[in-house]
Amino acid sequence: MKFAYYPGCSAKSTCKELNIAMRKVAVALNLELTELESASCTGAREIRAIDPVGFLALNVRILALAERDDLPLMTVCNTCTLNLIDAQATFAEDPCLARQVNARLAEEGLEYKGTTRVTHFLWVLFEDIGAERLRDLVVNPLTGMSVAAFYGCHITRPPARYGFIDSRNNRSLEQLSELLGCKPVDYTGRTECCGFHTAAHDERIAIKLTGQHIESAKTNGADAMVTPCPLCHTVLDSFQKEIETSVGKRLDMPVLHLPQLVGLALGMSHEELNLDKHIVSTEAIRSHETH
C-alpha cells in the first residue's frame, strides 16, 4: 500500500522519534510512504484563525501534492489531520475561494481537483491493514501492559467531522490496544484536551489540565499512555517534569507515540523505536520488549 506521507512540523522537530518510529513500523506493515518533502505547515490553530485564506492555500497545496502523485495522504498528527479535512471541505463548499487558491497554486504548476483521501495512521491500521491482518502481524503481544489511550481533541471532535454525539464513545485506540495484546485503561482524561495550543504563550493551562489526565491514568492503573498526536505527546512527555511540580508528586508516566506501541507489538526494540529519546524514561515498560 502506498501513501503520500505528511509528518507535520512536530514529527520533524520536537518529536523526531515519532517520524523515525513511523518509518520503521511502515516497513514492517508493508506501507510504502513517500514523504511530501516540499509540504509546508498546515497552519496549526494560529494561521487557521487569523488568516483563513492563507490557511486554505497551505492545506490545499498539500492536498494537491498528494493528488499529483495519485496517492492517499497519511498524517501522524491530529491537528494536521483536522486542518486538511477542514480545508478539503471548504474547498468543496466554496468554489469561488477554491478557484482563487488554484490560481495561486498554478504558479508552481499545481492544481487541486478535490480528490485526495486524507487519513491518519490510526485509521490506516483499521481501514487499510485491517484488524485481522494486524493481529497476525503481532509477534510480541503486549500482554499485561495496561495502556491509557489519550486521543487528543482533533481526532474525535468536532462532531460535524467525526459524527460522535459524545466523543467519549470513541473506542478506536482501545480496540487497537486490545489487538496488540494490551489491557486498555478507562480513565477520565481519554478524550480531554492536553492544552498544547496555548502552551507557547502560557503553559499553565496545559500543565494544570494534563496533570489531571496523567494522574487519572495513573490512579486507574496505567503502565503507559499512548497518543496518536505529537502535540499531545509534547505536553504529556516534555512537560511532565513541570506537571509533577504542579501536582506535587512523581508521576513517571511513559508516553508512547502510536507507531511506537504498534512497533513494540511487531517485535521492535526500544532503540529501534527511539523510545530512549523521550523526556520521561520508558524503561518501566522495557519488560514488554521482545526477547
Place this chain on the structure above:
Amino acid sequence: MNIPVDARSIGKIENADGLLARNSRLMPGDPIRVRVQRYDAGETGARYFEDFVVPYDTAMRVLDALNYIAENFATDLAYRWLCGTKMCGTCAVRMNGREVLACWEAVEPDMTIEPLRNLPVVRDLVVDRRPYEERVVSFEPWLERPSAYPGFPEPLSHRDIKDASKALDCISCMSCFSACPVIGLGNLTDFAGPAPLVQLAQTALDPRNNPAKVARALEHAGIFNCLSCYKCEEVCPAKIPIVTRVIEPLKAKTAELVPHAARHSLAFRAIVAARGRIDPSELVLRVQGPKVLLQVRRALRLLLRGKINPIRTIFRKRTAAAKAAARLLEKMRPAS
C-alpha cells in the same frame, strides 16, 4: 471481500452513539435509575446525591423524568425550565457527565443528573448565571455605528454577516460554558469562555459595528486562551460551530484591531512564511521574550534528547516548503 471499515467512528455502535440507538434502549414501564445532585446554598451541608426510580414512558426526556421526581418523590427539587422546546435555554444540566438540554435529551437507563459546572449552584440543579451576564455586559454587546445609517436596504452581503448571524442562534443555555476546560480552571486566565464570546460575536462580527468599541471588548476577552478543543461545539444544542464560526473569526478580528493581543498567532504566521514549517524554539523565543529564561531547564532536557536544534533555529534554510509558504501567505491575506 472485506467489509469497508470506518475507523473514525469505532465505538459508535457499541456505545449507542446515535439518535435512534439512544432512543431504543428502553421500553415503556422499564425502570430508570436517576441520581440527582442535591444542594442548597442557603443552608449548611455538602452536595449529595439522591436516588430515584422512574418508570420509562415513550419518548421520555430528562425533563419528564425530573418532573416525575418532583411530582412523586421530591416536591422540593429545584430545577429550571420554561418552554420545553429547545428555545429558552434555561433547562441545561449535566447528564452522565455531559451537558444536555433536559427538554431535548432522551433519558438513559442509568442517569446521574448534576447542575452545570463553572457557575455557582443556587439550589439542586439551579445555577447562578450572574458571572456570565456580568461578562457579557462588560463587552458592551450592542451595535454602535461609527457612521450615519445608509438607509434600507443596508449594503451587506451574506458573506459579510455570516458569522455574526450564526452566533445569533445561541439560546444562552450555558452548556458550552460548563463544558469548557479553560473555564473549569477558574480564574487562571482572562479567557471569557465560549458563551460570552458567542454573545460578543453577535455584534463584534457585524461589519456595521464601531471598531473602537469592538477592540475594547476583544482586548479583555482573553480569546487566545481558547484551546480549540471543540468541547463547546460538541455540547451546543443550537449546533453553532463555536470554534470555527465564533472563536476563530474573533481571533482574526483581534489580530486586526488589537495586534498585540494576537502576538503569538502573528509570530507563528511569520515563522511559517519564512521557514515553511514552524520552529518551536523560535516561536517560544519570539512570544515569550526574556521570560524564556525561566524555561532553561526544560530547554536543556529537550536539547539533550535532540528535540530542539539551536543551529537550525539560528540558520534558516530556504527550503521548497519555505518558498511556497512565503508566496501563499504573502499574497493570500484575508480580505478584511
